[in-house]
Amino acid sequence: MLETFIIIFLATLFYLAIANRMRNYIRILIYQGVLLFLVAAFHLKEFNVFNLIVILLETIVFKAIAVPYCIERIIRHNNITRETEPFLPNFVSLLITAGIVVGAVLLSGSIDDMILDKFFFVGAISAIFTGLYLIVSRRKILTHVVGYCVIENGVFILSLAVGNEMPAMVNLGVMLDIFASVFILGIFANKIGDVFHDVDIDSLSKLKD
Amino acid sequence: MITAIYLAAVVCIFIGLALSRSRILSDILGVLFLGVQTMLTVHAFLNPGVTELGYFTYDAFGLILLLTLSIIAFPALLHSRIYLTKPMATPSSAAAYNASCVLLIAAMTMGYLANHAAVTWIFTEITTLSAAVLIYHHRSKLALEATWKYVFVCAISICFVFVGILFISLALLHDGCSTLFYSDLMAHKATLNGFWMRLGFLFIFAGFTAKLGLFPMFTAGVDAKDKAPAPAGALLASALMNLGFCGIARIYASISGTPVGEWARMVMLVSALITLFIATIYMARIKNVKRMLAYSGIEHMSVVTLGLCFGKAGFVAAMLHMVMHTFVKSGLFFHFTQLWRQYSSKMIDDMGDYLKLNPFGALVLLFGFVSIAAVPPSGLFFSELLVFKAMIAEGSWWVFVLTAFLLTVLLWAFARSMFRIIFLPAAKPVEKIKISAWESVSQLILFALAAYIGFNPPAFLLNLIEQAAAMIL
Numbered sequence: 001m002l003e004t005f006i007i008i009f010l011a012t013l014f015y016l017a018i019a020n021r022m023r024n025y026i027r028i029l030i031y032q033g034v035l036l037f038l039v040a041a042f043h044l045k046e047f048n049v050f051n052l053i054v055i056l057l058e059t060i061v062f063k064a065i066a067v068p069y070c071i072e073r074i075i076r077h078n079n080i081t082r083e084t085e086p087f088l089p090n091f092v093s094l095l096i097t098a099g100i101v102v103g104a105v106l107l108s109g110s111i112d113d114m115i116l117d118k119f120f121f122v123g124a125i126s127a128i129f130t131g132l133y134l135i136v137s138r139r140k141i142l143t144h145v146v147g148y149c150v151i152e153n154g155v156f157i158l159s160l161a162v163g164n165e166m167p168a169m170v171n172l173g174v175m176l177d178i179f180a181s182v183f184i185l186g187i188f189a190n191k192i193g194d195v196f197h198d199v200d201i202d203s204l205s206k207l208k209d
Numbered sequence: 210m211i212t213a214i215y216l217a218a219v220v221c222i223f224i225g226l227a228l229s230r231s232r233i234l235s236d237i238l239g240v241l242f243l244g245v246q247t248m249l250t251v252h253a254f255l256n257p258g259v260t261e262l263g264y265f266t267y268d269a270f271g272l273i274l275l276l277t278l279s280i281i282a283f284p285a286l287l288h289s290r291i292y293l294t295k296p297m298a299t300p301s302s303a304a305a306y307n308a309s310c311v312l313l314i315a316a317m318t319m320g321y322l323a324n325h326a327a328v329t330w331i332f333t334e335i336t337t338l339s340a341a342v343l344i345y346h347h348r349s350k351l352a353l354e355a356t357w358k359y360v361f362v363c364a365i366s367i368c369f370v371f372v373g374i375l376f377i378s379l380a381l382l383h384d385g386c387s388t389l390f391y392s393d394l395m396a397h398k399a400t401l402n403g404f405w406m407r408l409g410f411l412f413i414f415a416g417f418t419a420k421l422g423l424f425p426m427f428t429a430g431v432d433a434k435d436k437a438p439a440p441a442g443a444l445l446a447s448a449l450m451n452l453g454f455c456g457i458a459r460i461y462a463s464i465s466g467t468p469v470g471e472w473a474r475m476v477m478l479v480s481a482l483i484t485l486f487i488a489t490i491y492m493a494r495i496k497n498v499k500r501m502l503a504y505s506g507i508e509h510m511s512v513v514t515l516g517l518c519f520g521k522a523g524f525v526a527a528m529l530h531m532v533m534h535t536f537v538k539s540g541l542f543f544h545f546t547q548l549w550r551q552y553s554s555k556m557i558d559d560m561g562d563y564l565k566l567n568p569f570g571a572l573v574l575l576f577g578f579v580s581i582a583a584v585p586p587s588g589l590f591f592s593e594l595l596v597f598k599a600m601i602a603e604g605s606w607w608v609f610v611l612t613a614f615l616l617t618v619l620l621w622a623f624a625r626s627m628f629r630i631i632f633l634p635a636a637k638p639v640e641k642i643k644i645s646a647w648e649s650v651s652q653l654i655l656f657a658l659a660a661y662i663g664f665n666p667p668a669f670l671l672n673l674i675e676q677a678a679a680m681i682l
């Protein structure tokens with residue numbers, strides 16, 4: 001069951017690579033939040049009830065509802081265009097994402113590990129690097145934020161992998177999530193959108209030597 | 210116990226400063242904070258090796274970093290006060306500045322002393338948040354750009370560090386250990402799983418380079434030091450970089466001497482050399498004084514990292530270099546506020562004739578330049594020499610040649626800009642602004658302190674460094 005969820009999660013990464021509309025990005029973030037909720041619910045067996053509820057709430061309320069809603073609002077509020085404006089054609093993006101996933105699978109081949117499920121490893125590493133790829137290959141700053149959220153989802157999967165042995169790490173991951181996302185989205189919603197009206201990285205390239 | 214009092218006091222002072230709209234109250238709270246910081250430092254030195262609250266240990270490595278931070282905290286708050294009055298900042302922006310400055314210093318303090326990988330990580334995250342407020346002090350478009358870049362890059366880097374910690378926790382779990390204290394890592398040093406440690410080190414190193422100012426994540430830090438008010442920039446360019454080094458060195462200590470350690474050494478070596486190369490290139494075409502100082506910080510941190518790569522002798526040299534660099538670099542940033550008031554510009558092209566306009570300040574700046582350039586009588590000269598000696602002792606001639614060459618080019622570029630400011634006539638006439646000589650005294654003390662440590666390192670400092678070096682094989 002867990003494997004199925006992680007494979008669907010990997011599929012969302014491919015969708016991310018070829019999505020043309022900002023709305024699709026938001027939808028993917030929602031899907032990923034729900035998937036992480038399911039993975040956490042099925043995987044974390046040795047958690048006490050209260051802690052488990054906090055983590056499940058975090059995935060469903062924060063990852064799947066609050067963050068996407070926030071991004072959606074920023075788009076409407078600042079009249080950001082719907083196009084994602086990649087630097088590279090979608091086909092190339094798809095190839096690169098495939099390359100990342102294959103690389104992660106190959107890397108996982110060298111692991112001989114009783115504790116870590118390889119599926120978790122592949123899912124996490126693929127998400128982290130796809131998120132990074134998204135950040136370097138898209139023009140809009142808001143897509144950078146989406147890329148960051150994908151990285152965080154990857155990190156969350158990885159923290160789930162050791163979650164049963166080290167519950168504190170999952171809590172720390174949740175803390176990182178909330179702390180950093182709120183901060184980044186907060187700056188974005190309150191400042192960047194108001195000061196720079198047409199928000200792509202060209203308007204943030206004044207600082208240089 | 211004292212750590213708990215310190216933390217409680219810092220929280221109270223932080224809230225007080227954030228709410229305070231009166232200058233006098235802010236001053237009192239600032240002095241109170243310096244008192245608490247001194248109390249913690251003295252207490253830590255009286256109780257070396259003691260662990261408090263479970264997660265904070267006064268070990269030799271942490272003590273050295275804590276002492277340097279506590280010393281520059283005094284001039285940092287003093288110059289912040291001057292900065293906020295010339296011109297007068299609005300009460301609310303002054304409150305935000307003061308509160309986040311105190312939070313930054315306290316977070317760095319706890320980060321140095323943390324004996325647990327995740328605790329270091331948490332306090333590093335807090336430094337990002339407080340630094341962001343400092344960088345955004347001027348509320349301008351450029352400040353916003355710098356803040357956004359800094360927060361975003363640091364958020365990614367902090368994610369990387371977290372991933373690295375997860376990998377290391379996997380390695381520890383294999384050895385049946387489910388906590389992440391540095392002492393656990395040291396205890397299981399011989400048996401830790403190589404694959405996970407390699408991956409863990411790589412991610413942790415890449416993550417902490419955002420703070421340390423090394424390739425690949427150094428860029429955001431340069432913008433941040435450029436846009437932050439100079440007294441805050443002084444903290445970002447010295448003590449905060451040390452926190453990055455602290456995070457890396459503590460993890461490296463747990464793998465040094467093993468095959469993974471050899472591999473990690475190569476990673477650091479390559480990163481440091483690339484950084485040095487980049488710093489040299491930018492230094493040669495730099496136009497902005499603050500960015501010049503930021504790149505010089507990157508250069509010195511790559512020298513420090515190179516030291517870390519060359520065994521115990523290198524580590525001792527690296528620590529000395531780092532301590533002296535902290536004093537000198539923060540002094541130069543403190544001096545920048547006077548340059549700014551004189552010329553109302555950061556651009557080297559707008560400056561000149563500083564020796565005539567502010568004779569005492571110019572002499573102090575010249576002393577600072579000689580110190581940071583690591584030319585005798587600078588203290589940094591001796592530590593750089595020790596780093597080179599460590600390289601040659603291990604037979605790494607090519608690293609030595611490359612480093613020496615890059616440092617020479619960098620010195621030329623740096624000197625060209627500095628001499629232009631101090632000696633050459635300005636491009637357009639500049640009106641003389643009256644600046645009190647007292648404002649330069651703190652920098653003079655810091656530069657002299659660095660020179661003193663270089664010529665005649667105090668026995669207790671050498672002792673501490675030797676103890677800290679015991680963790681590196």
